[in-house]
Amino acid sequence: MVIALATLTGTSASQAAAGAPLAPFDPSHAGGTVTLVAAAAAGTLDPKVNYTGQYWELYQATYDGLLTFAYGDGVTTFNVVPDLAVALPTISNGGKTLTFKLRSGIKFSNGQPVTVADVKASFERIFKVSSPTAGTFYNGIVGADACLKTPATCNLDKGVVVDPKTNSVVINLVAPDDAILSKLAVPHAVINPASSPVKDAGTTPIPTTGAYMFKSYDPNKELVMVRNPYFKEWNHQAQPQGYPDQIIYKFGITPTDQVTEVENNQANWAYDPIPADRLNEIGTKYASQAHVNALTAMWYMPMNVNLAPFNNVKARQAVNYAIDRAAMVKIFGGSQLAAPVCSFLPPNFPGHIDYCGYTKGATPDKPATAWGAPDLALAKQLVKESGTAGQAVGIVVSDDDVNKQMGVYLQSVLNSIGYKATVKPISGNIQFTYIQNTKNKVQISVTQWYQDYPAASDFLNVLLSCASFTPNSDSSINMAGYCNKAIDAKMQAAIAKGVTDPVSANKMWGAIDEEIMKDAPVAVAFTPKQLDFISSGTKNYHFSLQYKMFVDQLQVK
Amino acid sequence: MSVKESSAAVFSDSPGKIALRNLRKDKRSIISLTILGIIVVLSLCAPLYSGFIAHTQPFESSLDATITLHGKSIPVLQPSTTGLGLGVTPIGPTWNISHYFLGADSQGRDVAARLLYGGRSTLFIGVSAGLLCIFVSLVIGIVAGYRKGWVDAVLSRILDIIWAFPVYLLAISLSVVLLTSGLTLLFIHIGPGSFALPILIIGVVYIPYVARPIRAQVLALREREFVRAAIGTGAKHSTIIFREILPNVMPSVLVFIPIIVSLSMLTESALSFLSIGVQPPAASWGTIINDGLGLLYTRPMVGIAPGLMIVLTAAALNLYGDAVRDALDPKSRSRGD
Numbered sequence: 093m094v095i096a097l098a099t100l101t102g103t104s105a106s107q108a109a110a111g112a113p114l115a116p117f118d119p120s121h122a123g124g125t126v127t128l129v130a131a132a133a134a135g136t137l138d139p140k141v142n143y144t145g146q147y148w149e150l151y152q153a154t155y156d157g158l159l160t161f162a163y164g165d166g167v168t169t170f171n172v173v174p175d176l177a178v179a180l181p182t183i184s185n186g187g188k189t190l191t192f193k194l195r196s197g198i199k200f201s202n203g204q205p206v207t208v209a210d211v212k213a214s215f216e217r218i219f220k221v222s223s224p225t226a227g228t229f230y231n232g233i234v235g236a237d238a239c240l241k242t243p244a245t246c247n248l249d250k251g252v253v254v255d256p257k258t259n260s261v262v263i264n265l266v267a268p269d270d271a272i273l274s275k276l277a278v279p280h281a282v283i284n285p286a287s288s289p290v291k292d293a294g295t296t297p298i299p300t301t302g303a304y305m306f307k308s309y310d311p312n313k314e315l316v317m318v319r320n321p322y323f324k325e326w327n328h329q330a331q332p333q334g335y336p337d338q339i340i341y342k343f344g345i346t347p348t349d350q351v352t353e354v355e356n357n358q359a360n361w362a363y364d365p366i367p368a369d370r371l372n373e374i375g376t377k378y379a380s381q382a383h384v385n386a387l388t389a390m391w392y393m394p395m396n397v398n399l400a401p402f403n404n405v406k407a408r409q410a411v412n413y414a415i416d417r418a419a420m421v422k423i424f425g426g427s428q429l430a431a432p433v434c435s436f437l438p439p440n441f442p443g444h445i446d447y448c449g450y451t452k453g454a455t456p457d458k459p460a461t462a463w464g465a466p467d468l469a470l471a472k473q474l475v476k477e478s479g480t481a482g483q484a485v486g487i488v489v490s491d492d493d494v495n496k497q498m499g500v501y502l503q504s505v506l507n508s509i510g511y512k513a514t515v516k517p518i519s520g521n522i523q524f525t526y527i528q529n530t531k532n533k534v535q536i537s538v539t540q541w542y543q544d545y546p547a548a549s550d551f552l553n554v555l556l557s558c559a560s561f562t563p564n565s566d567s568s569i570n571m572a573g574y575c576n577k578a579i580d581a582k583m584q585a586a587i588a589k590g591v592t593d594p595v596s597a598n599k600m601w602g603a604i605d606e607e608i609m610k611d612a613p614v615a616v617a618f619t620p621k622q623l624d625f626i627s628s629g630t631k632n633y634h635f636s637l638q639y640k641m642f643v644d645q646l647q648v649k
Numbered sequence: 650m651s652v653k654e655s656s657a658a659v660f661s662d663s664p665g666k667i668a669l670r671n672l673r674k675d676k677r678s679i680i681s682l683t684i685l686g687i688i689v690v691l692s693l694c695a696p697l698y699s700g701f702i703a704h705t706q707p708f709e710s711s712l713d714a715t716i717t718l719h720g721k722s723i724p725v726l727q728p729s730t731t732g733l734g735l736g737v738t739p740i741g742p743t744w745n746i747s748h749y750f751l752g753a754d755s756q757g758r759d760v761a762a763r764l765l766y767g768g769r770s771t772l773f774i775g776v777s778a779g780l781l782c783i784f785v786s787l788v789i790g791i792v793a794g795y796r797k798g799w800v801d802a803v804l805s806r807i808l809d810i811i812w813a814f815p816v817y818l819l820a821i822s823l824s825v826v827l828l829t830s831g832l833t834l835l836f837i838h839i840g841p842g843s844f845a846l847p848i849l850i851i852g853v854v855y856i857p858y859v860a861r862p863i864r865a866q867v868l869a870l871r872e873r874e875f876v877r878a879a880i881g882t883g884a885k886h887s888t889i890i891f892r893e894i895l896p897n898v899m900p901s902v903l904v905f906i907p908i909i910v911s912l913s914m915l916t917e918s919a920l921s922f923l924s925i926g927v928q929p930p931a932a933s934w935g936t937i938i939n940d941g942l943g944l945l946y947t948r949p950m951v952g953i954a955p956g957l958m959i960v961l962t963a964a965a966l967n968l969y970g971d972a973v974r975d976a977l978d979p980k981s982r983s984r985g986d
Contacts, residue, residue, distance in 0.1 A: 348946075368755065369947040371736025372729045379732045419712035423755065426728045426737045491924065493943045497755050500929045504710035504756070507930070514842055515929050516829070623735070 111168030124648035126336040129350045130363035133311035138293040139279045143224040153644035154300040155282035161638040162329045169636035175330040187268030187591040192261040199322040201305035208254035213286035219246040220290040229275040234264040270590025274545030303334040315341040334644030360630040383624040389542040393615045394571035401480030408612035412450035414471035420617045430618040443548030443601030456610040481510035488537040491517040525566040548601035572613035671976035678972035681965040692768030699762040708930040711757035725757040754940045763932040770933040775914030781852035786859035794867025812857040823850045824925035842928040900977040907970035
């Protein structure tokens with residue numbers, strides 16, 4: 093999942109490592125309006141299409157799937173819990189069949205009851221609207237192949253079998269998938285009315301099942317959420333009652349103005365990364381209102397393995413050796429807000445192993461346990477050996493301040509090792525898709541990846557598998573264009589292994605990580621933390637490792 | 650010298666000499682030229698300053714750099730050590746000529762050194778674009794005004810079309826389009842990072858503002874007796890243009906030069922501020938203001954210093970332009986008296 097620059101992170105009380113469930117609802121704090129502020133909206137409101145952390149943060153209080161990630165704190169929020177399903181599925185047929193029972197008595201925000209027909213239609217809608225994860229998360233459902241080829245006529249009669257009499261939903265997979273429960277818990281698998289449009293709904297809200305519904309949406313002005321009149325809490329861990337009566341998300345406010353509004357209690361929370369020159373002020377004068385939390389995410393630089401100079405492995409390795417990850421951490425806001433890494437899987441993530449082949453004194457074959465310092469001399473030597481010295485390199489970055497600074501730094505590094513680099517800042521609204529499309533001939537870019545669900549496949553398989561590379565498409569998340577069939581086979585084996593033996597599977601993922609990084613299709617820079625800055629009048633802050641702050645749990649009364 | 654002799658001297662001098670004499674006496678011209686001279690010299694000395702005084706590389710990131718100040722080693726980018734320890738702040742002005750005189754930017758680069766280099770870029774682009782604009786405008790204005798007829802109609806409509814666009818909107822549009830892949834004119838390719846691109850863009854957008862008044866002046870001159878007499882004697886067009894028209898248009902052109910250079914410089918700064926002018930790692934005053942935008946709360950000097958330089962240079966150019974106008978325009982001078 094890409095986050096339009098989610099940033100920094102937190103401190104104070106919320107270094108949530110240990111898990112804790114959500115406290116019971118306290119009606120005495122219910123009421124009021126929570127005001128959120130952001131520089132820009134995050135595009136479509138359609139939960140099957142939107143793929144941004146900005147709105148996924150809202151979907152947890154509005155939409156429900158059969159399963160969801162739990163409310164609470166710390167690692168609890170990685171737990172998949174039953175939501176519209178009565179319980180976690182019964183798994184049979186060697187992991188290829190999942191049987192759910194849909195809760196009865198739940199209504200959409202338009203008063204219409206939720207039925208198994210809605211469930212089936214919702215899964216078909218994933219393909220009909222060409223959801224960004226249709227081909228990576230849900231391609232394992234029986235019948236998905238045909239749906240991917242001809243989305244308009246998608247029919248999952250064999251893949252999602254429903255029975256209105258018993259309220260049962262059976263999902264059939266072509267092969268076991270160790271991450272299927274997580275995939276069913278993310279917003280792209282939420283249940284919408286069967287009557288939902290079979291195209292991106294855009295700014296038109298689709299009826300919800302959660303505690304809140306979307307009342308109005310103007311991407312140039314604001315998004316308004318109000319209580320869903322038909323909502324009755326059914327599982328406190330999955331979809332608890334919310335506190336504010338209304339949540340207003342205002343757009344068009346610059347990051348520095350966002351900070352000022354939160355300081356002045358004019359807004360409750362600022363979405364965008366806190367500007368670098370306001371961080372010290374927040375860390376000192378407003379320390380009690382700052383929340384820093386570790387994220388399973390990374391800032392990295394995909395290098396196009398099909399374009400010069402990065403079609404040469406030595407050129408890619410040179411970049412990995414040359415970048416000073418500590419310097420990039422400084423640009424991001426300092427060591428309290430990020431930590432240097434050079435493995436693909438973030439620390440504390442399933443499959444992660446402590447290694448770094450691109451630090452001074454180490455090689456990919458004899459890696460160190462952690463990154464220590466850049467090795468410019470070796471980088472220059474590799475560039476020379478690759479025969480790519482003197483070539484022009486364009487660095488495509490998002491045009492916000494932090495990304496631009498990263499681009500300028502990378503330009504300085506590339507110039508210092510022998511390239512002629514230029515920085516190409518483009519609007520953050522399009523940069524993420526622009527760098528995916530091979531038509532744009534992007535050589536190297538700066539981007540971020542935030543986990544969709546806690547499994548190694550969400551990083552390695554999603555970002556670097558052959559299936560994720562679609563030439564000439566804006567939806568080709570494998571930006572490096574890296575396709576190694578031998579490694580692909582190992583990834584599929586790890587996915588299959590994970591169904592029965594997650595521990596062994598994670599070891600396999602760790603080895604795959606190391607093997608991929610020998611090819612260096614990307615240069616990983618650092619893992620960021622999330623800094624949430626809330627106003628002094630805002631209480632009950634809770635952070636989800638999955639979706640970040642629980643907006644609906646904020647108390648303003 | 651008697652009054653009679655003095656009057657005789659004045660009447661025997663050419664208009665150019667009189668204007669020059671007036672300029673020398675004008676305090677505005679002396680002050681503005683002094684300011685401009687200092688700025689130009691400082692800017693030209695940028696490599697000397699960065700290489701031999703500050704010992705810094707203004708175009709390379711120096712995120713891990715340290716300096717020794719008052720016997721202490723200080724990081725150029727200083728991590729916060731109070732409260733939650735959030736953020737990294739570049740060192741502020743040291744007011745020490747050899748160490749980050751005006752502080753550092755977010756990349757740890759010496760702002761003073763970049764300011765001087767930025768001056769080179771801004772002045773070079775401003776002057777080049779201004780002169781390009783004046784030259785092309787002069788040619789268009791004279792050709793259109795002298796030839797009249799369909800030539801005038803075509804050239805005037807082209808000028809009208811350019812004029813129809815707001816200057817900044819046109820400059821931004823051209824920059825955005827051309828910055829991605831550069832510009833290819835026949836066999837000449839201008840790269841995206843080349844200074845030639847902003848020079849060309851800025852030079853073009855101001856052409857109507859100079860060409861139209863020149864054309865109007867030439868149209869009027871063409872009907873004057875001395876020009877008609879030259880035509881009547883069968884003088885060549887080139888002779889009429891260079892001997893009769895051009896000398897009479899030159900005073901206006903000379904007045905335009907400082908004004909257009911000033912406008913070009915401001916436009917360059919604006920485009921660079923918007924990241925569509927001078928491209929990193931090169932610096933111009935506009936790019937440095939952009940760098941300073943993210944440091945307004947903690948290190949305002951990064952944005953203020955280039956802003957002041959732009960104000961000083963533009964004010965000096967405009968002041969000089971006023972002085973030139975008054976020196977060349979006897980009526981204006983008498984009004985002043």
